[in-house]
Amino acid sequence: MTNLIDIRDVRHAYRTEAGTLPVLDGLNVSVPEGGFVAVVGPSGCGKSTLTKLVAGLLKPDHGEVWLHGEKVKSPRSTVGMAFQNPVMLEWRTILQNVMLPLEIVPNKLTKAQKQDRARYLLELVGLKGFEDKRPSELSGGMRQRASLCRALVHKPEVLILDEPFGALDAFTREDLWQIMHQVKEREPFTGVLITHDLRESIFLADKVVVLSGRPARTQYVLDVPDTGPRSLDHLYTSEAAEMLAILRHQIEVAQGRAPAEAEPETRIAPPPGSAAQGMH
Amino acid sequence: MAYVPEPVRSPSAAVGAAGAAGRSMAGFLTSRAFLAPVGAVLVFLIVWEALVWVNGWPNYVMASPSDLPPAYARYWELFLVMGWQTLWRTVVGLLVAVVFGVLVGMVMGFSRLMRDALYPLLVGFNAIPKATVVPIVALMFVGAHDFNTVLIAFMISFFPIAVSVSIGLSTLEPEYRDILRSLGASQFTVFWKIALPKTLPEFFGALKVAVTLAFIGTNLMEIVSPHGRGLGALFDSGKTNSDYPLMFAVLIALAFLGIVLYYIVVALEKIFAGWAERSPG
Ligand SMILES: Nc1ncnc2c1ncn2[C@@H]1O[C@H](COP(=O)(O)OP(=O)(O)O)[C@@H](O)[C@H]1O
Ligand SMILES: [Mg+2]
Numbered sequence: 142m143t144n145l146i147d148i149r150d151v152r153h154a155y156r157t158e159a160g161t162l163p164v165l166d167g168l169n170v171s172v173p174e175g176g177f178v179a180v181v182g183p184s185g186c187g188k189s190t191l192t193k194l195v196a197g198l199l200k201p202d203h204g205e206v207w208l209h210g211e212k213v214k215s216p217r218s219t220v221g222m223a224f225q226n227p228v229m230l231e232w233r234t235i236l237q238n239v240m241l242p243l244e245i246v247p248n249k250l251t252k253a254q255k256q257d258r259a260r261y262l263l264e265l266v267g268l269k270g271f272e273d274k275r276p277s278e279l280s281g282g283m284r285q286r287a288s289l290c291r292a293l294v295h296k297p298e299v300l301i302l303d304e305p306f307g308a309l310d311a312f313t314r315e316d317l318w319q320i321m322h323q324v325k326e327r328e329p330f331t332g333v334l335i336t337h338d339l340r341e342s343i344f345l346a347d348k349v350v351v352l353s354g355r356p357a358r359t360q361y362v363l364d365v366p367d368t369g370p371r372s373l374d375h376l377y378t379s380e381a382a383e384m385l386a387i388l389r390h391q392i393e394v395a396q397g398r399a400p401a402e403a404e405p406e407t408r409i410a411p412p413p414g415s416a417a418q419g420m421h
Numbered sequence: 422m423a424y425v426p427e428p429v430r431s432p433s434a435a436v437g438a439a440g441a442a443g444r445s446m447a448g449f450l451t452s453r454a455f456l457a458p459v460g461a462v463l464v465f466l467i468v469w470e471a472l473v474w475v476n477g478w479p480n481y482v483m484a485s486p487s488d489l490p491p492a493y494a495r496y497w498e499l500f501l502v503m504g505w506q507t508l509w510r511t512v513v514g515l516l517v518a519v520v521f522g523v524l525v526g527m528v529m530g531f532s533r534l535m536r537d538a539l540y541p542l543l544v545g546f547n548a549i550p551k552a553t554v555v556p557i558v559a560l561m562f563v564g565a566h567d568f569n570t571v572l573i574a575f576m577i578s579f580f581p582i583a584v585s586v587s588i589g590l591s592t593l594e595p596e597y598r599d600i601l602r603s604l605g606a607s608q609f610t611v612f613w614k615i616a617l618p619k620t621l622p623e624f625f626g627a628l629k630v631a632v633t634l635a636f637i638g639t640n641l642m643e644i645v646s647p648h649g650r651g652l653g654a655l656f657d658s659g660k661t662n663s664d665y666p667l668m669f670a671v672l673i674a675l676a677f678l679g680i681v682l683y684y685i686v687v688a689l690e691k692i693f694a695g696w697a698e699r700s701p702g
Contacts, residue, residue, distance in 0.1 A: 230597075
């Protein structure tokens with residue numbers, strides 16, 4: 142089986158006036174079609190750099206990034222991106238903002254079809270009735286939902302989310318988690334989610350990759366047994382508690398605050414048996 | 422002070438859409454946005470007149486507003502011709518400044534290296550008092566009067582435009598660029614779809630300064646260079662002939678033209694960057 146996203150032994154360094162700054166060093170991530178991987182790691186370790194490599198905005202110094210069996214050499218329109226800063230264009234309505242990618246990506250849609258597509262997505266994320274509002278008239282959570290629609294409007298194969306919910310309050314964030322599940326059901330994509338919220342990572346993703354401190358390499362991969370929509374209660378099972386404990390420990394290792402026990406890149410299968418037992 | 426709105430009807434606009442336009446015009450003429458500044462101008466004229474009258478100043482010390490209408494009546498043809506010359510040369514100078522300023526601003530906004538390289542040069546250039554440049558230009562291109570005037574208007578006004586565009590572009594959040602670039606958009610598309618519209622509020626802010634500067638530049642050239650044209654030259658001839666009411670009439674005409682130009686820019690700003698006006702709250 143080929144993976145939709147394959148990052149193979151990628152190394153990358155930024156060249157600045159102060160010298161070279163190695164950011165990624167031996168990064169391996171693979172995501173099957175329809176998969177949703179969350180990437181966590183210490184701040185400044187190179188997570189956003191990773192998204193730029195996948196999007197083709199940067200070329201790695203060494204190693205390869207493959208998308209759908211093709212080596213990524215330049216940006217491609219099969220990618221959709223959303224960031225922590227939703228960057229809506231203030232001179233456009235929400236609907237026009239969502240339609241922006243359709244003005245760039247070659248397509249044969251008529252104006253009406255583009256509008257329908259954007260309206261459909263806005264309704265999907267609960268923004269029906271806000272199409273003609275200006276971005277400044279919306280709350281932060283609403284803007285982030287609109288930015289999600291913009292990332293999906295051209296039906297990308299890969300959705301890249303770089304800490305999209307990082308600036309939102311806890312309640313809004315949990316709302317958006319639920320919405321993400323609904324969206325993924327109706328608009329299938331292969332996802333990469335950068336986050337610093339461990340609960341978010343296991344709630345949304347089916348695989349969590351922990352990066353080491355800079356220069357980052359793949360330090361740990363956790364498979365999440367649940368896939369598909371789930372309720373927030375899932376975060377309060379002993380199974381979830383166990384996964385969170387593992388991830389928290391791995392982050393401490395990545396930050397250099399705890400000694401590593403497991404070998405790097407060891408794939409630790411989730412212990413469903415033990416977790417299930419713990420529940421009784 | 423009661424104000425009775427008079428229906429404004431120029432003979433050419435008396436038919437067709439004039440009905441609706443006339444009504445909204447009447448609405449505007451009774452609105453506070455119109456009455457307040459008109460009232461302020463009236464107060465200003467009254468105070469001016471009173472000041473001259475109380476002090477008993479003769480014309481050659483200070484003309485009073487009541488001296489002006491005769492001056493306009495006598496020279497109205499000159500005012501139209503000279504006013505037009507001043508106007509078009511200012512506007513052409515400003516347009517060249519916009520093109521050149523936007524280009525320089527783009528180069529400096531997109532390239533860090535060019536910004537570092539050009540900035541001190543621009544600042545130094547801007548710091549030179551233009552009154553010193555005027556005679557140099559007048560000597561360099563003797564007789565090319567229109568060209569000289571446009572050149573000074575341009576030189577004095579392009580700096581704020583270049584700086585505002587370069588700042589607008591260089592402070593563009595990288596996410597904007599990434600979203601478009603990740604879809605395969607060209608650098609030009611990024612500029613056209615995002616950078617340019619996003620910079621428009623700064624651009625118009627600078628244009629408001631630039632339009633006044635260009636106007637000053639035009640008049641500087643007109644007054645300083647001999648055998649000049651435009652309102653500046655008319656002012657100069659008033660000085661030579663000790664026609665003080667004429668000099669004051671020119672000043673008022675200049676102020677009027679300056680106001681017109683300024684509000685044209687404001688109207689353009691409303692059209693193209695009206696979205697940047699934040700609603701309160
Ligand atoms: N364009 C760049 N030029 C130089 N250094 C950069 C650039 N982008 C990021 N960096 C540096 O690279 C490191 C990793 O950045 P980033 O990938 O944004 O980290 P993260 O998203 O994990 O917080 C940081 O130390 C950052 O300062
Ligand atoms: Mg980041």
